[in-house]
Ligand SMILES: Nc1nc2c(ncn2[C@@H]2O[C@H](COP(=O)(O)OP(=O)(O)OP(=O)(O)O)[C@@H](O)[C@H]2O)c(=O)[nH]1
């Protein structure tokens with residue numbers, strides 16, 4: 001999905017529990033974005049936001065990079081319906097241990113369907129549908145995300161080779177297609193919980209994620 005523009009909005013100091021980062025805000029403008037729901041026409045222009053947390057020297061070797069998709073329920077409330085919060089903590093710890101790296105946090109809540117739609121999908125999952133079936137029942141595609149914005153941000157940061165923390169082969173492929181070489185994939189697998197076992201099973205069996 002081509003961006004008409006990707007603009008750095010801000011760049012500030014960012015102390016965290018894990019260590020000292022810089023926090024950068026980016027906005028990408030897409031003209032005529034693709035539809036993601038049969039019943040909801042897309043806007044003429046969509047603005048996507050993403051945050052980059054940058055630690056240390058990211059240029060002397062391919063840095064550790066995590067592309068993390070927003071999950072309010074997991075990231076903020078530590079939900080055990082999914083594994084997002086544990087993955088976020090894993091990525092922060094890996095980057096901090098190494099002393100350099102980039103965490104790209106994209107505002108593609110609910111695999112791009114938005115928070116309210118994700119909560120409606122949860123209702124359907126409570127009635128027995130899996131994550132993909134619930135999206136489809138609501139008229140959405142299984143996964144409405146694309147990873148063009150993180151790729152463009154990496155280019156703006158002068159990073160063309162990365163070691164990517166993910167279990168999702170689509171993220172690897174999306175970066176490669178955008179001209180960012182993934183020299184290594186680092187597993188983002190975290191221990192499962194009884195409450196997210198089915199969620200992980202669907203990722204493994206229907207979405208091709210590299211989890212056991
Ligand atoms: N539509 C929908 N989205 C969900 C659901 N549970 C979590 N998400 C979203 O899924 C996104 C995370 O995607 P995942 O498929 O868990 O993992 P990934 O980012 O593709 O892959 P990794 O890099 O391995 O973590 C976040 O945006 C969550 O908000 C759900 O039940 N339905």
Ligand SMILES: [Zn+2]
Pocket residue numbers: 071073074075082083084085
């Ligand atoms: Zn989540």
